Amino acid sequence: MHRTVNRLAGAGKGIAFVPTMGFLHEGHLALMREAGSHANVVITSIFVNPTQFGPSEDFTAYPRDLDRDAALAESAGVDILFTPSADAMYGKDHETFVDLDALPNHLCGISRPGHFRGVVTVVSKLFNIVKPQVAVFGKKDYQQFVIIRRLVQDLNYDVRILGVPIVRDIDGVAMSSRNSYLSSEERESARSLFRGLQEAQQLVWNDTRDASILADHVSRLIHSHPHTKIDYVVLCHPETLEAIPRVEEETLMALAVHVGPTQLIDNTVLTSNRPSMELNAGLH
Amino acid sequence: MHRTVNRLAGAGKGIAFVPTMGFLHEGHLALMREAGSHANVVITSIFVNPTQFGPSEDFTAYPRDLDRDAALAESAGVDILFTPSADAMYGKDHETFVDLDALPNHLCGISRPGHFRGVVTVVSKLFNIVKPQVAVFGKKDYQQFVIIRRLVQDLNYDVRILGVPIVRDIDGVAMSSRNSYLSSEERESARSLFRGLQEAQQLVWNDTRDASILADHVSRLIHSHPHTKIDYVVLCHPETLEAIPRVEEETLMALAVHVGPTQLIDNTVLTSNRPSMELNAGLH
Numbered sequence: 001m002h003r004t005v006n007r008l009a010g011a012g013k014g015i016a017f018v019p020t021m022g023f024l025h026e027g028h029l030a031l032m033r034e035a036g037s038h039a040n041v042v043i044t045s046i047f048v049n050p051t052q053f054g055p056s057e058d059f060t061a062y063p064r065d066l067d068r069d070a071a072l073a074e075s076a077g078v079d080i081l082f083t084p085s086a087d088a089m090y091g092k093d094h095e096t097f098v099d100l101d102a103l104p105n106h107l108c109g110i111s112r113p114g115h116f117r118g119v120v121t122v123v124s125k126l127f128n129i130v131k132p133q134v135a136v137f138g139k140k141d142y143q144q145f146v147i148i149r150r151l152v153q154d155l156n157y158d159v160r161i162l163g164v165p166i167v168r169d170i171d172g173v174a175m176s177s178r179n180s181y182l183s184s185e186e187r188e189s190a191r192s193l194f195r196g197l198q199e200a201q202q203l204v205w206n207d208t209r210d211a212s213i214l215a216d217h218v219s220r221l222i223h224s225h226p227h228t229k230i231d232y233v234v235l236c237h238p239e240t241l242e243a244i245p246r247v248e249e250e251t252l253m254a255l256a257v258h259v260g261p262t263q264l265i266d267n268t269v270l271t272s273n274r275p276s277m278e279l280n281a282g283l284h
Numbered sequence: 285m286h287r288t289v290n291r292l293a294g295a296g297k298g299i300a301f302v303p304t305m306g307f308l309h310e311g312h313l314a315l316m317r318e319a320g321s322h323a324n325v326v327i328t329s330i331f332v333n334p335t336q337f338g339p340s341e342d343f344t345a346y347p348r349d350l351d352r353d354a355a356l357a358e359s360a361g362v363d364i365l366f367t368p369s370a371d372a373m374y375g376k377d378h379e380t381f382v383d384l385d386a387l388p389n390h391l392c393g394i395s396r397p398g399h400f401r402g403v404v405t406v407v408s409k410l411f412n413i414v415k416p417q418v419a420v421f422g423k424k425d426y427q428q429f430v431i432i433r434r435l436v437q438d439l440n441y442d443v444r445i446l447g448v449p450i451v452r453d454i455d456g457v458a459m460s461s462r463n464s465y466l467s468s469e470e471r472e473s474a475r476s477l478f479r480g481l482q483e484a485q486q487l488v489w490n491d492t493r494d495a496s497i498l499a500d501h502v503s504r505l506i507h508s509h510p511h512t513k514i515d516y517v518v519l520c521h522p523e524t525l526e527a528i529p530r531v532e533e534e535t536l537m538a539l540a541v542h543v544g545p546t547q548l549i550d551n552t553v554l555t556s557n558r559p560s561m562e563l564n565a566g567l568h
Contacts, residue, residue: 002442009293095386096404096438101379120380121439124408128440154380155405156412158286 001082001129005043009131014039017132017159019123022046023063024072027167027175031136032076034164038134044073045082045126047089051097052118063180082130089125098124103150106241107143107234107254108265119144120151127157135159140166140174142254142267146241166266168194174266181262189225190259193266196221196233200253205274209246211235214253222257231256231263238269247272285366285413289327293415298323301416301443303407306330307347308356311451311459315420316360318448322418328357329366329410331373335381336402347464366414373409382408387434390525391427391518391538392549403428404435411441419443424450424458426538426551430525450550452478458550465546473509474543477550480505480517484537489558493530495519498537506541515540515547522553531556 008015016039018031024046035042046069053059066083073081097117103109104116127135137145145163152159167175172194173187182190196218203214215233222228236243238252247270254267292299300323302315308330319326330353337343350367357365381401387393388400411419421429429447436443451459456478457471466474480502487498499517506512520527522536531554538551 006442010296012294091437093434094438095384096382096435097385098380098382098408098439101381103379124382125438125440128442131442150377151380153375154378154409155382156409158290158412158415 004080005129005131008041013041014134015041015043015130015132016134016136017126017130018042018044018078018136019126020044020046021048021062021177022069023065023177023180024069025167025175025177025179026169027138027140029072029076030167031138031164032073032078034162035134035136036077038136038160038162039132041079042077043080043082043130043132044078045084045130046073047082047084047122047126048086049089049118049122050086051090051121052115054112054114057112058178063177082126089122097121098151098155100147100150100154103143103147103241106236107232108256109143111231111256116144116147120147123148123151124155127159132159134162136162136164138166139163140176140265140267142238142252143241146239166268174264176264178262178264182259186227186260186262189227190264192222192225192228193255193257193264196255197253197266197268201268201270204247204270204272209248209272211243211245211247211251214247218253218255222255227260229258231258235270288364289413289415292325297325298418299325299327299414299416300418300420301410301414302326302328302362302420303410304328304330305332305346305461306353307349307461307464308353309451309459309461309463310453311422311424311448313356313360314451315422315448316357316362318446319418319420320361322420322444322446323416325363326361327364327366327414327416328362329368329414330357331366331368331406331410332370333373333402333406334370335374335405336399338396338398341396342462347461366410373406381405382435382439384431384434384438387427387431387525390520391516392540393427395515395540400428400431404431407432407435408439411443416443418446420446420448422450423447424460424549424551426522426536427525430523458548460548462546462548466543470511470544470546473511474548476506476509476512477539477541477548480539481537481550481552485552485554488531488554488556493532493556495527495529495531495535498531502537502539506539511544513542515542519554 016035018035020028048062098120099117109116149161173190200214200218219233234254236252244251251270253270256265300319302319304312332346382404383401393400433445457474484498484502503517518538520536535554537554540549
């Protein structure tokens with residue numbers, strides 16, 4: 001890969017990069033299309049990264065389908081697919097890790113110790129391998145997006161990080177490779193996450209600003225659906241991820257919910273004021 | 285710096301990099317000259333990195349003389365001097381660190397917790413800023429050299445790491461910015477470090493292979509000089525830094541000694557067999 005990317009750089013080609021764990025869906029393809037609008041060459045990695053899975057998590061069960069992924073990536077404009085083995089990425093003497101002190105101590109990082117250390121380490125490695133000018137991440141993994149931006153700033157990577165909005169299926173469920181684990185009944189319950197976020201936004205616009213009231217409302221809504229177990233419903237600052245008691249300005253609402261055995265996450269950035277129609281029209 | 289190095293890369297120039305903490309001496313200049321033989325452009329950084337100093341260490345007292353350094357660097361062929369401020373390198377929200385699990389738990393890492401985390405973090409940052417093809421380090425800081433090689437391998441940096449042998453003053457003392465702290469009496473005692481290493485090599489060639497006998501001999505020799513306090517005398521594997529009980533193959537002998545209030549380090553790679561004169565001649 002170093003030879004390939006150095007050759008591209010020597011030919012004056014810009015590289016945009018989309019790291020993934022494969023089992024691609026429309027959400028990933030949106031990242032790839034976005035990448036294509038920022039550089040001559042789009043490189044996507046497919047690597048189910050062992051260091052970001054905890055011992056009791058679904059590393060071996062994580063869905064994989066490389067042939068299908070390759071066709072989908074090509075259809076979305078990807079030029080180079082990088083699919084290293086775990087042994088190639090982590091030699092037997094591997095002992096170097098990248099980690100953040102504060103941002104992982106929120107949301108999913110609390111129940112997944114070491115998860116973001118694994119994410120940040122593999123993204124650092126991939127940046128050093130692919131040497132992109134632009135890298136594109138989905139905002140469904142919002143905490144990951146914020147952490148990668150911090151990584152790039154703190155370690156001075158010359159990489160522009162772009163975040164792409166969540167892509168939802170027609171029933172409102174956020175696209176995720178892990179949706180393949182859901183039964184049809186669980187899928188029905190999974191719709192409550194987005195419905196909860198939508199209702200929270202309506203409540204804020206109708207002047208319910210108290211974070212605990214909003215979180216409680218969403219928790220009850222989700223909990224009224226079968227097979228759901230709420231891991232967290234949190235309102236927090238969209239940059240620092242620190243908890244926020246009242247929605248006075250843009251506030252991240254982030255959810256993690258077990259639906260059956262599968263953990264799903266979803267989020268939205270709540271705006272404190274209903275967007276004005278005139279203003280929106282003016283922006284087009 | 286990103287703009288500068290991207291412009292150089294666009295013009296097809298290779299970059300060799302020498303990171304330093306300044307107060308340059310012949311040892312640093314040897315690194316710069318070596319760098320110049322591997323690339324079109326030599327970049328040197330001078331940055332006294334706060335994150336690699338412990339709270340009781342000499343960060344504020346560390347000697348600095350930028351004007352003198354700039355002239356010396358230029359004389360050694362340096363094209364670009366990078367001298368960032370601590371505030372520019374570590375913003376107030378900085379929270380990302382790079383660390384190794386095993387190699388820091390030896391030699392100087394034991395008494396300097398967090399030291400190599402600071403070193404590895406700043407070197408990662410500097411690599412991302414300068415984007416060199418080659419980086420040159422001195423083997424006086426042998427543990428640092430081994431750790432940086434591991435960093436590059438583990439995080440897939442596309443940087444070739446070169447190590448340059450220790451440069452010694454005419455009295456045998458290894459060049460170090462911290463030598464400026466020594467009184468003339470302490471300087472006399474400082475000579476015992478290299479003398480100890482030389483005697484250990486002679487003993488090995490005369491078939492004294494037991495690591496504890498060799499370490500003991502060197503410790504006694506150094507200790508017989510005034511103002512000395514031995515921090516460690518260790519024989520270990522030159523790659524893993526694991527302790528070695530007998531010198532059967534190439535073995536690192538590493539010393540750390542307080543001479544007065546100043547900690548000095550020195551080392552040599554002991555060879556098990558006296559080099560043959562014929563063989564040496566044949567190699568020329």
